[in-house]
Amino acid sequence: MASGRAIKQSLLSSRRARWIAVSVFALASTWNYLDRLILSAAAPRIKAEFHLNNAEFGWLISAFSLAYAFASPVTGWFLDRAGLEIGIVAAVALWSVSAAVCGWTRSFSQLVGARIGLGAFESAGVPAAGKLNAIYLEPKNRAIGAAFTQVGLAIGGVAAPLLVAAIPGWRKPFFLCAALGLVWIPLWIATRRSIAPFEVVAPQKNAAGFALMADRRLIVLAAANIPWMIIYSLWSNWTTIFLVERYSLSTAAANSYAWFPPLASTLGAFTGG
Numbered sequence: 001m002a003s004g005r006a007i008k009q010s011l012l013s014s015r016r017a018r019w020i021a022v023s024v025f026a027l028a029s030t031w032n033y034l035d036r037l038i039l040s041a042a043a044p045r046i047k048a049e050f051h052l053n054n055a056e057f058g059w060l061i062s063a064f065s066l067a068y069a070f071a072s073p074v075t076g077w078f079l080d081r082a083g084l085e086i087g088i089v090a091a092v093a094l095w096s097v098s099a100a101v102c103g104w105t106r107s108f109s110q111l112v113g114a115r116i117g118l119g120a121f122e123s124a125g126v127p128a129a130g131k132l133n134a135i136y137l138e139p140k141n142r143a144i145g146a147a148f149t150q151v152g153l154a155i156g157g158v159a160a161p162l163l164v165a166a167i168p169g170w171r172k173p174f175f176l177c178a179a180l181g182l183v184w185i186p187l188w189i190a191t192r193r194s195i196a197p198f199e200v201v202a203p204q205k206n207a208a209g210f211a212l213m214a215d216r217r218l219i220v221l222a223a224a225n226i227p228w229m230i231i232y233s234l235w236s237n238w239t240t241i242f243l244v245e246r247y248s249l250s251t252a253a254a255n256s257y258a259w260f261p262p263l264a265s266t267l268g269a270f271t272g273g
Helices: 002-041 043-050 054-082 084-104 108-122 125-136 139-166 171-194 209-214 216-247 251-255 260-272
Strands: none
Touching (some): 002 108, 084 171, 139 171, 216 251, 216 260
16 A cells, blocks of 8 residues: 555656646747747837838848748757757757847848847747647646646746836847846756656657648648737737837837736636646
């Protein structure tokens, strides 16, 4: 009987440990969204410095989005072949450097280039989160696990406007994002090596790769997701500008309201999960 209780406690401890790994990984999702949404939160200041109109700022957003879209299949393929540990470490390192470059830029063209790099490397975030859930969580917990990673997205979405509101200028928040990403890497490596997964998924040298893109079900799913992403892009990228231009608020004042939509999005994710 005592032996049975010990085994049960060990199993419970193992499950708790795996949720710790999921929690640590959720921080990467936080930095992912924090990096990308700093631009939108700081949009009025960036527009003023580079003398941009809304159309030009829209092209800046599109540069990130297009790079993200076209790079996503490549980063997913890379994660399958390299494995989660190497794959996400490389992605976080590269998108952190890209975030720092965003803060360093001195021209509109340089900022566009930096955002293209950021979009390409951050596209690894979502497929890595899916792979993490498959590795660390039992099938019955993967829906709530997906919602749990959304907490990181929400924190990033909420933190971006609050961070820009608290820090004068727009460059320092990008440098802070880069530092957070680079500090996360050794934390994740330690977590990955000390917490046993639920299921071992080895790197796939012969990953299916782009052949999966011919699957009709995947095409239909991607097409159905487009309308939602258009709506998501509107509120995530234009809320601060709308509040500044429509209600004549300062950037700091507008960002004191701009964190409501991502919070509501996360509450919805938990309800669905």
